[in-house]
Amino acid sequence: MAALIQFTRRILGTSGFTIAPASSDASFRRYFRITSGGESWVAMDAPPNKEPLAPFVRVAQRFGALGLHVPKVLACDLDTGLALLTDLGHTPYLDKLDDATADRLYGDALGALVVLQGGTFSDPDFLPPYDEVLLRREMELFPEWYLRGYLGHTITGGERRLLDQAFDDLSANALHQPQVWVHRDYHSRNLLVNTLHNPGILDFQDAVRGPITYDLVSLLKDCYVAWPRERVVDWVKGYCQLARESGLHQCDDEAVFLEWFDRMGIQRHLKVAGIFARLHLRDGKPGYLGDLPLTMHYLREATALYPDLCDLHTFLRALPESP
Numbered sequence: 001m002a003a004l005i006q007f008t009r010r011i012l013g014t015s016g017f018t019i020a021p022a023s024s025d026a027s028f029r030r031y032f033r034i035t036s037g038g039e040s041w042v043a044m045d046a047p048p049n050k051e052p053l054a055p056f057v058r059v060a061q062r063f064g065a066l067g068l069h070v071p072k073v074l075a076c077d078l079d080t081g082l083a084l085l086t087d088l089g090h091t092p093y094l095d096k097l098d099d100a101t102a103d104r105l106y107g108d109a110l111g112a113l114v115v116l117q118g119g120t121f122s123d124p125d126f127l128p129p130y131d132e133v134l135l136r137r138e139m140e141l142f143p144e145w146y147l148r149g150y151l152g153h154t155i156t157g158g159e160r161r162l163l164d165q166a167f168d169d170l171s172a173n174a175l176h177q178p179q180v181w182v183h184r185d186y187h188s189r190n191l192l193v194n195t196l197h198n199p200g201i202l203d204f205q206d207a208v209r210g211p212i213t214y215d216l217v218s219l220l221k222d223c224y225v226a227w228p229r230e231r232v233v234d235w236v237k238g239y240c241q242l243a244r245e246s247g248l249h250q251c252d253d254e255a256v257f258l259e260w261f262d263r264m265g266i267q268r269h270l271k272v273a274g275i276f277a278r279l280h281l282r283d284g285k286p287g288y289l290g291d292l293p294l295t296m297h298y299l300r301e302a303t304a305l306y307p308d309l310c311d312l313h314t315f316l317r318a319l320p321e322s323p
Contacts, residue, residue, distance in 0.1 A: 004045050007082045008034055011075045012041075019043070027051055033087065042071065042088075046081040053081045056205035062126060063207075066119050068112060069198045088200030093188035094224055102227070106219065108197045109186075110239050113215055114246050116201075117180040120209065121247075127181055130210025135171045139163075139267060141274025150277035152323055159315060166266075166312050173263040177211040178249040184208060186215035187222045212249055213261040214268065221265045221298050223272055223291050229301070236261050262302045266309075269298045293321060 009015050017036035028050040034041045046053045053076055063070045071085035093105055119126070143163060147153040155163075183190075184206045192200030216239055220232050240257040243249055251257050273295050276288040296316070303313035 003080060004032065004043055004082055007075075007077060007080070008041075008043055008084060011084050012036065034084070040087040041074070042085045044081075044083045044085060046083070048079065048081040051081065051205075053078050053083060055207075057083070059127075059204050059207050062119065062123075063116065063201065063204060066115055067198075068116060068201055069192075069194070069196060070201050070204065088202070089192045089194055091193045093191040093193060093199065096193050097188060097225055102231075105193065105199075106235055108199050109191055109219055110216075110235070110242065111197070112199055112201065113183075113186065113219070113239075114242055114248065116183060116215070117212065117243070117248050118246060120180045124179075124209065127207050127209040129179070130174070130182060130184075130208040130214070132171045132175060134208070135174055135267060136167050138271035138274075139167045139170065141278065142270040143274075145274040145277040145281065147319075149281050150323065151320060153319070162311055162315060166309070169308075170263055170267040170270075173260065174211040174214070174267060177213060177260050177264070178251075179209050180212050180248055182208050182210040182214045183218070184210075184214070186218040188219075188225055191219075211260070211264055212243065213257070213264040216261060217265040217268050221269070223269070223276075223295050223298075226294055226297075233258065259306070262305055265298060266302050269295050269302075273299070289322075296321070 005019065008017065008019070012034070014036060017034050019032050019034055022031040022033040022042050028047050030045040032043045032045070034043050044053075044056075046056070057073050057076055057078075060070050060073055064072060069088065071088055074084045074086065076083035093109070097105060143155055143160075147155060183201070183204050185203050186201075190201065190203040192202065194200060216236065220227070220235050236258055237254050240249075240251070240254055244251065249257075251260075273292060276292050276295065279285040279288045296319075300313060300316050303309040303316060
């Protein structure tokens with residue numbers, strides 16, 4: 001904390017400011033809100049050996065150039081992992097989403113997502129690929145941390161073969177989709193409400209180039225808020241049309257696009273279940289355990305929709321909700 005205060009004092013040229021925690025984070029990064037003379041900023045402390053700052057700065061500059069409402073990096077020290085950012089506000093989508101606001105807020109978020117994905121046209125190789133190695137590494141978090149670590153479940157040979165086949169199929173689905181810029185955590189805790197109809201976007205440093213439906217899943221099958229399937233499908237169809245008109249894909253079959261979305265969701269939620277378990281077991285952050293039931297619901301719901309996933313659905317349905 002002393003280093004952060006010294007850094008902030010040097011950048012602002014004054015010691016007359018207050019500092020308070022700005023948000024919690026599932027990573028090792030810490031955020032603090034700095035206030036002085038009626039103005040506010042956000043200071044980020046990203047341990048260089050765990051959360052290098054350079055990707056955040058690089059992506060922030062590029063996303064900002066697209067017109068996305070992301071924090072501007074006012075100053076940074078890559079060696080210490082300290083940065084001073086513009087303050088985009090206090091109100092995450094999660095605090096404001098309800099039946100009355102959802103269409104408007106999601107409309108804004110989907111519009112911003114099209115802009116983000118459109119960056120692919122200008123520089124498709126700017127972001128690293130969301131390749132098969134990364135897709136499978138993420139899914140392996142499920143057997144390692146959720147099944148073995150959290151549930152204490154001993155995986156049989158048949159179950160391992162079932163998971164391997166599912167991982168192969170889910171990776172193939174992801175790689176078959178049009179590949180665009182992907183935020184990779186585009187959900188209600190990383191989007192901020194404002195009056196601009198252009199949501200504040202946070203936590204984008206892990207962006208990649210990957211499947212067109214990935215961020216759509218993050219937003220509409222959010223692990224922190226749930227909506228009826230019928231409403232989600234309507235939003236997906238609306239986005240499918242918007243993205244097609246924007247030149248992001250050429251799929252004119254909504255059923256095919258919806259299946260891309262559902263199968264992408266299985267990949268994401270396998271990963272997230274493993275991450276939530278790891279946050280509890282390795283990092284001492286049990287708060288995310290409360291989000292596991294919804295995550296597992298998404299997995300069971302999606303695997304029930306397609307006959308070739310019935311064995312995976314049966315396996316997931318038989319798992320206990322907790323140890």
